[in-house]
Amino acid sequence: MADESEYDQRSFAKTDVMRAWEMDAHDLPPHIGLPNLQKPVDAPLFQRPLGLLTFSYTPERKLVWNNSAMKFYKSPPLNAPLARDYEKWIKRPEERGRLDGLLRALRRKAVQPEAQRADVVTWRGIMTKIITAPYETREGWDLNAMFVNGCLYLEEHTTDAKLREKENMTPQHRLNSYYGYAFESYCTSDRPLPPDAPPQGDGWRGPVDTNVQWCSVVKTKLNNLRIIMGAEVDCVRDKFTGQPDTFVELKTSQVIRNQRDDQRFRAKLLKYWAQSYLLGIPEIAVGFRTPDGRIAHVHGYRTLDFPQAAKERGEWDGAVCLNFAFEFLTHLLRYTSSDQKHHSNSCVWRITFRPGTGATITRLTWDSPEYSEVVNGEDREGFLPTSYCETVRPQKDIEPGSLYDVE
Secondary structure, three states, rough: OOOOOEOOOOOOOOOOOHHHHHHOOOOOEEEEOOOOOOOOOOOOOOOOOOOEEEEEOOOOOOOEEOOOOOOOOOOOOOOOEEOHHHHOOOOOOOOOOOOHHHHHHHOOOOOHHHHOOOEEEHHHHHHHHHHHHHOOOOOEEEEEEEEEEEEEEEEEOOOHHHHHHHHHHOOOHHHHHHHHHHHHHHHOOOOOOOOOOOOOOOOOOOOOOOEEEEEEEEEEOOOOOOEEEEEEEEOOOOOOOHHHHHEEEEEEEEEEHHHHHHHHHHHHHHHHHHHHHHHOOOHHHHHHHHOOOOEEEEEEEEHHHHHHHHHHHHOOOOOHHHHHHHHHHHHHHHHHHHHOOOOOOOOOOEEEEEEEEEEEEEOOOOHHHHHHHOOOOOOEEEOHHHHHHHHOOOOOOOOOOEEEOEE
16 A cells, blocks of 8 residues: 555566565574554555455355355435344354355365465455454464465464354343344345435344355455455345445444543454455444444445544554564565475474564474374365365476365
């Protein structure tokens, strides 16, 4: 990004500059420190994300290559109860954050050229963790990383204990989580409506089924790093152009009644910005709810307006976030590519981030309990499906493209 108001329109061909991670890394430390937040930095180039393809998950949790789960934004009715049909919620069980759906997308013929050039492949949620890390003060996280055929793959590390913890959330936490999904139900329709159309009826599209998802896969560049990300998309405004330029991100937050409420809301804006900016989503619609769980009002925000306002308030700097993300990914690429050369097995590295400290990198030995926990008894090399690893490794006498889906 040339400044904090728009995406950068310049481009780097992969041959224009030497990729940073291709430099010698034999003495690179297994630690990534945090930046000095008081030191001004220039933002690295970040290109506007370009859509590659979309796909849907059905109520039966089947991945299908269409837009059947796509929804259109509509104005929700005010004072609508967000706890409606709470007892009918069809909640998708908590699961490990595998890359499998995204990897299947990469094997599609239409995406093959970009997949072969990618430096980093991951979900948008993981990139959000990385880009907001310099200002994170409360929650740490753990990632698993693999380096295969010149590309870094990142997934969230989730243990069985963590899955049980997520599944057994407190009743209030569970209800607050449902409020967000209910807001989406009030705000979306199966067909586009005229602009500024008033709410029709009670506006309810429930019951809520979180098995159903519409996902987008995009490519972008952070300096000379080619990144492919996948993410769930809430809805589009008016029409789907094939690109993220009409995507709308939906959020809920408690109404702002005093200064403390205002501070709590502003603390969320860094994550709001990162999630939408990374995918190229231009608009965020926030539903403010009353303490008893009703829609008080809805306010729309432009994603690109957040960084300047935050910088003026001295809260966070988007340039710091993007610069750290570039250094973080470059460090990981150099470290893992160098370390992988000394091992014949598919290595998995654990990246452990702690607020205020930074991240450490640890290679998991293939016969360790930690490595087995990653595989989880499935047909995988590390966390990648064995079938995927076989397609992306260099092989002789195979016609280019023959290992990819052709539909």
